Amino acid sequence: MILSRAQRNHPEFRKGASDMLSVAPGIAAWGLMTGVAMVKSGMSTVEALLMAAIVFAGSAQLASIPLILAGAPIWVILATAMCVNLRPYMMHLPLRERLLAGYLTGDLTYVLFIKRFAHPGADATERAGQMAYLMGNGGVNWVSWTTCSLLGVVLANAIPTQWGLGFAGILALLGMLCSLANSRLRWVAAAVAGAAAVAAYALPLKLNILTAIAAAVLVCLALEKTALHRSSSGGGH
Secondary structure (H helix, E strand, C coil), X not given: CCCCHHHHCCHHHHHHHHHHHCCHHHHHHHHHHHHHHHHHCCCCHHHHHHHHHHCCCHHHHHHHHXXXXXXXXXXXXXXXXXXXXXXXCCCCCCHHHHHHHHHHCCHHHHHHHHHHCCCCCCCHHHHHHHHHHHHHHHXXXXXXXXXXXXXXXXXXXXXXXXXXXXXXXXXXXXXXXXHHCCCHHHHHHHHHHHXXXXXXXXXXXHHHHHHHHHHHHHHHHHHCCCHHHHHHHHHCC
């Protein structure tokens, strides 16, 4: 069970929490500035507080806020949020636990998770360890992000956006991204996504994000059976 005593006492739970503590300051700074951005983008304090407390997805929040304020169709908002929060490894869980695990899996949580576990668990013991790690990691991430995001909403008028604290979170994410780019196929995916996002930047409603994801996925699927993929198999894909 998610958050059971056995899970909290599992060594992987402590390992997950420890790994996240190293990047928690960047997450906290990013959450703080996201709270500020929500208020200064035109959301009311009540709306911003509700979003900070309920929505736990940094990149999805930052991508969704301008869409909501622009009056974008709900399918565009949901598609954007879903695309930046796709997560495997959890299909064996019951729906209730899968929803909770999905909620707690933030961007850096997932990056750290797949660095430690290259493949889904093959048996119940491995899966239990993976979920314990995810809960320890995600718990620290949730506290860091949500606390500072709420603080940012409350202190929005006292914290100037010129401080650029949100850039600390971006740097943390970029550092993790570079550490994951350990194969040529992954570098190709990153390059294709970046190029597509820039090329499609003029599209309305942040649709360049969806374009970038789709382009990277299609290119990687096309390359999976090529020599490039075989030479990258040691580093995963």
